[in-house]
Amino acid sequence: MATGVAPAPLPHVRVRDGGIGFTRSVDFAKILSVPATLRVGSSRGRVLMAKSSSTGSDTMELEPSSEGSPLLVAFRVAECFDKIRVNPGNFADRRAQFEQLEYTEDDYQKELEHIEKVFSPLVEKCKQYGRAMRIGTNHGSLSDRIMSYYGDSPRGMVESALEFARICRKLDFHNFVFSMKAKAGEGEDGRMKSAIGIGTLLMDGLGDTIRVSLTEPPEEEIDPCRRLANLGTHAADLQIGVAPFEEKQRRYFDFQRRSGQLPLQKEGEEVDYRGVLHRDGSVLMSVSLDQLKAPELLYRSLAAKLVVGMPFKDLATVDSILLRELPAVEDAQARLALKRLVDISMGVLTPLSEQLTKPLPHGCVDKALVNVDELSSGAHKLLPEGTRLAVTLRGDESYEQLDLLKGVDDITMLLHSVPYGEEKTGRVHAARRLFEYLETNGLNFPVIHHIEFPKSVNRDDFVIGAGANVGALLVDGLGDGVLLEAADQEFEFLRDTSFNLLQGCRMRNTKTEYVSCPSCGRTLFDLQEIAIMGCIVNGPGEMADADFGYVGGAPGKIDLYVGKTVVQWRGPLTP
Template structure:
């Protein structure tokens, strides 16, 4: 049973992956994925060395064909000769024969249930007949694969992607978290039928709401079935820079906070070795709350972590609570006059303790800073009679998620519906650390539908950077768009162009279009699916060729790469979504 008001790792079975087991009481493992061609043996070995030296436990390579899968033998041999024994993982899409070949050479093979054995729908069959036919194909083909994995002592990851569910799962369940769970359970049932336990599961999406909902739903399904396979966590196409770090910390951190997750990958559109220290920082931060003092609450089971809508509060001052978008409250109580012109905070706390909206003093609004210990029964009863009070609830302990959850539960039980600003102070010397910590902490509550604003204090960081962080967290939780969102993949051996350079060029051309989501995908494997909610998409279609999408529809095919960014701009203009700087 997960402890929502404490921290304890979820106990799982053990997946044997080479000499680095996963799950149970083993440490949370860190991994990354090579971005060079799997056919370039020397480059693959060199990049794997850098990833392992950065602290990764596993290294993954794409194996889109039998040829690439076979070359994993050379990569494995080259790494072993250099004294590197970290397990390697093959990433398979569409090609079961490549998966069969990969089993011969590496310690783990990841398959995608959405395209491992699925074929085009047969229009002569009813929906039920087509579903049953597809299920039989899974049992037969994946069953044979599991048998071979068991014979060779290999592990399998059942890696479900929101953007690549099979056609029959989409027809029955739609593009939903439920469809992801059903897809996973179908393949997991095959493993269980063969008593194959060296299994790892992932449920990934670029949307943090979908990703976390799918993982939590799967955990509940496994708990009900009396099974507990280890979980791989990751947010796909998170992007680069601060946006990629914030989005990853929101999705991964909110699950780690409840003890869910046995291995993680922070997917960034950067060189893969840069992903590893970010992942290690995130894991260390969450693990640090292991000895959090117990929070004793009446009826803790009443806390609904899976609410489907925002918490209902009163609206205060036509600004906070009610139907209003969550706000950013900037703590300038210790000075600081620098502001990002494009990301102006909604409210400013000045050094004299007053609150301003721009240059206007909010004299008619009542802000009440407090902590969990202040929410006594008497205080809660008083707040019920003054619902126009804005609570600024500061979490001060090592487990802020538990403190805020406890505060919200006490308020809900007392019938107090004042709007709440989440507040916490961070003392990290590096901005990246503050980004990861605040995103993991506050993102968890925002994903659960609670919180009407953020107030992040970090005296060692520029105030404008902290304002930007708060806006970034709200965007990562899909609550407020304040800048262009780039859904960009981290790249792998399938990537058909220089991803980092292209992301930079597209950002330079479109970063002022604050209301748009733009997908930037290296190839078509996950691209169109994972960027399904993007307004526009830029997808590698072949060497030197790009396809452009308007939402889910490919509208321009095979564009020469050197012309593609300008054609993307032209496409945005044609559809009336362009704004001059």
């Protein structure tokens, strides 16, 4: 498929003799080559094509054409507009039918030769008219050939685009850009996934243009784009980063999670350490002393189930808490509430100073929180024997300081405990440096990503900042959990965002997830009301990873999928 790109509504749009006309004053227009079977109201099996009007006219028209191909439409677009978009999966390469194909090297090369034969005339046309091209791949429209060779993966999207780019280079055409897109969904989930995917690249200084695809009115996509752009610009302006280091351990072409060693139970220990962290990713929350004074409300806030007032862990219950201040010795109610949390294997982290001045009975605290200086001074040795430690680090410590970690066992690490935005140290880069050190030295401690946001942070900035600064690491398999803090935000919002972050990084699933695409003109039904799937062009590919798919196949009709198999074809929109 080849398209131009256009804002809407277009000024001076008019219809004439069944064609759509518009003035030359518009900068761009969007033209789609749509399969004849999908044309709304068309009984003649025709596609849309662009046609320049007579010399001197101020209009260009879209009019019904005889049976045509995407290449014919693309030629007309290239003649009329400054920039065209080519989707490799819909242009010369057949969109996926979810068939597992076996290719020899010769077979694969023949396919590439076919693509070059079909694509080259368009490249020459763009050279002739001085046009620009956007080579844009969609996760939902990769070909069977690409998916059979590279899997249904981001690398497949990249390779699909590079195949077309190599043809452009070979023909001495260099006026092109790339775009890669996958659908994000709506609301906080959509913004979180966009931040994870796009923010990850921005933190590395990669990318020139941002598009966020949300299942919301198009204008709602502008704000998260701006927030992401501001995040990337801020990082670039400050030149955030970390001292240079050689990175050898991180995997670039396949995913392999670094799973920290979860706490093991030792004989004679009163606290059950086996549940304080979760194997698929842990959520930690900061709890105040005042919250301990209302136990049942606190248990509910932590998403624990209550049975006769007693808490029990559930699927999406917080795993551990950070308690910066311990209750006074005489505050029996608060101490009992804390003991009941420990009894259900909820971890409790408290500062070293609090444990030394307000000691709790042995077995009531999971870990003592210490920094590098306290570790260096040996102050932690004043604690009762067997007390486990949680060490706070920034990631940019000297290697001499990091070497202190080799002398302690059974620790959990909290990475980046400094307030968000106060330092020029790049969190992503400093974290990679720390993980490189841990892997090189065979230290398999679990690492929790800790970010403390400023008091006045906007909710969307919070979601996007967490996705970009933490999600960028989790999607590379670096990290075992999150601790997000923001003083002005509701406790439940912080908790839910933490779980959404883990699920968005494909770590810990705690809720049903609806995969959906933007509400574009090809959807053919009210997507926001249905909130499941999208159009026939990209829909089948986008829902391929889901258990169930609901795809608009024709006006007023839907196709139902179980996995990648159609179980109902062109069914009614409503029962």
